[in-house]
Amino acid sequence: MAVLGRTSYEWAVVDFAVLSIGAVTVPIYPTASEQQIRHLLVDSAASWCFAETDDQRIQLDRIGGAALRAGAWLLETVGAWREADQDGPEDAEFDDRRAKVRADDLATIVYTSGTTGTPKGCMLTHRNLYASSANTVEHTGQLFRSAAGEQATTLLGLPLSHVFGRTILIACLYGGTRTGLVAGVPELIAELPVFRPTFLALVPYALEKIRKRVREPAAGGVGVVDAEAERIAIEFGLASARGLRIDTDLHDAHAAFDEKVYSRVRASFGGRFQHAICGGASLDDSTAAFYGGVGVQILNCYGLTEAATAVTVNVPATNRMGSTGRPIPGTTVAIADDDELLIRGLNVSPGYWQGSPQPTDRDATQAGEGPWLHTGDLGRLDDEGFLYITGRRKEILVTSGGKNVAPTPLEDRVRLHPLVSNCMVVGDARPFVSALVTIDPVALSGWKASRGAEGEDDSWRHNPDLLAEIQTAIDDANSLVSRAESIRAFRVLATDFTVDGGQLTPSMKLRRNVIEADFAADIAAVYG
Structure with missing residues (x-):
């Protein structure tokens, strides 16, 4: 059962109804392109669909075609179904199906965001979802529960x-x-x-x-x-x-x-x-x-789709800023010789759908028996078991001078400026680090109005006042790193990164290879 739509009560009801009879939920991002939707429907072989809007319903019917056993339903129709007769043969069939569902049955196929290629369908069982969710609650004390007479x-x-x-x-x-x-x-x-x-x-x-x-x-x-x-x-x-x-x-x-x-x-x-x-x-x-x-206390955590999200979570009593907390119960975390983060536990996926390479295929059996999930993230554990994420294997930039640069902290800091919408740091195999910066359209409108610069062209992005403002964000980011890792130049882009444009995944992660290709001329201008 594919479900396309934003978060809502009806979305949740559909999901639990599907899971309760042993069927499989395939979520689709509401921002997904038609090509992405087609890939998910074909790859998962979904037989039925739900959609939030009528346009989405029509789109699913068109893409799914004869493969769908019925036309896509609208999520809003779910409310009317609760009034249906509960004493008919369907009720007996429901009880029979529900009784057959087991913990290790497939519950959902969640497609990875695809920062580097075609999304793969990650299989998660009922046990995976329950272990991740219930152990998060047990790990975090009273956070999810009532305390001192106040309901969470x-x-x-x-x-x-x-x-x-x-x-x-x-x-x-x-x-x-x-x-x-x-x-x-x-x-x-x-x-x-x-x-x-x-x-x-x-x-x-x-x-x-x-x-x-x-x-x-x-x-x-x-x-x-x-x-x-x-x-x-x-x-x-x-x-x-x-x-x-x-x-x-x-x-x-x-x-x-x-x-x-x-x-x-x-x-x-x-x-x-x-x-x-x-x-x-x-x-x-x-x-x-x-x-x-x-x-407000920020409780940083770490997780990934292949572990049904939760791996480590900080808790109010022992919150350690900068870390992502300790492993939830039933989860083991290890660090490989090359600093890659490895995970094992009841929350770890049995693999990918349709025979894609398994996340635990690579040989690594240190610190215990059985396969490890290779996350692709780099990390370290301190003496008290708190996990610190230090980078991503595929995202570490290495300048032509041999300097390793983690782009994410720089991008996060630049993005905090009120005028900035997004930022991507560039520098792999190049002599110095630079940045591509996009401007928030709402903030830009106010900025242009205050300066009488209401023209339709993109000359605003070369305005000295705007560039000076963005330079303050760059300087702020550079205060986090050494000079060799600092952003030496930046380029303000005429357009933002978008999901529709393919530069962002549906979960708003940067597709770095796509951005580098789409804005190759801007990058070339930076490096002369």
């Missing part, structure tokens, strides 16, 4: 088409968390003061978006932390005009800033928001500091 509450805006969202949803059901489902980050922001969550599970991209929204209207925000608030911050020596980095040693100043500014941010979050599980990518230190200033 969350808004789930992660896409259910990604295994992270589904793992969190199952964890919420297992832990008894009051859960509201929203379609995405904009809807989540609007619901925060109403639903008043005690915790959220988000990716760094979403945390950055929320941070920008509460900063200044010029970035398309609501202006909770506005120009006056930043003036107060600078006056008290607590922040730069951009970063809002807090010096916690200045207790008196911090108390004043907390009263005048951060209290307003907490109110916009609903007043109960205390923890954020953050996974999917690295999180910039200044973003973590911002949330820390308003009393």
Whole structure:
């Protein structure tokens, strides 16, 4: 059963209905291209489909053709089905099918985001999903459960088409968390003061978006932390005009800033928001500091599709910033001789669909018996078992001078500037490191209006004032690394990276090879 749509109550009901009878859910990102949808339908051999919108339904019918046993259904029809007769022969058949489902049966085929090629279908069993979700709850104490008379509450805006969202949803059901489902980050922001969550599970991209929204209207925000608030911050020596980095040693100043500014941010979050599980990518230190200033503890975690998401998670009692926490129960983590992160446990996928190379095929049996899942990520473990991710084997850049550069921390920091939408660092086999920078269209509109530069051409990207603004973001990023690793030049692009354009995966990861090909002329201009 393929499901195409944004996160919703109906999406969740369909998923659990499918799983309960031993059928297999195949999630499809709502931002997927027609070519990607066709690949998923053909490769998975899906027999039925659900869609969120009528346009999607028509698209699925056209692509699926005769392979579909019925026309695609709309998710909104699910609500009417609950009124159906529950005493007929279908009910007996349902009970019979449900009784036959076993833990090691295939539950879902989740297609990897495909940063380097055609997405592969990762098979996950019922045991994989349960082990990842339930052990996350057991690992994190009372986070998902009621404590001190207050019920744990969350808004789930992660896409259910990604295994992270589904793992969190199952964890919420297992832990008894009051859960509201929203379609995405904009809807989540609007619901925060109403639903008043005690915790959220988000990716760094979403945390950055929320941070920008509460900063200044010029970035398309609501202006909770506005120009006056930043003036107060600078006056008290607590922040730069951009970063809002807090010096916690200045207790008196911090108390004043907390009263005048951060209290307003907490109110916009609903007043109960205390923890954020953050996974999917690295999180910039200044973003973590911002949330820390308003009393929100960031719990970094590490996971991947092939392990049903959860591998390591920080917990409130022992949260260690910079790390991704300790392994959840039932999961073993090891570091290979070449620093690659290896995983073994009940959450690890049995393999890929349709005979694609298995994630555990490569020979590695150190630290115990049985095969290891090779993650492709580089990491280290400290003496207390906390995991630190240090890079990605395929994403480490090596300059022509032989310097190894991890691009992600630089990209994360540049992307925090209110004008910046995205950033990709370039430098592999080149004499120095550079960056391609895209501009947020909403922020750009405000910036152009304030300068009377409303023309339709792209001359704005060469404007000295704009370039000076972006240079501050570059300088900020360069403060994280040595000179040999620093960004020496940058190029502002005329267009943004998009999923439709093929430069981003549906989970918003950079497709570096596609970007390098699409913007080869811009890269050539940087290197002369």
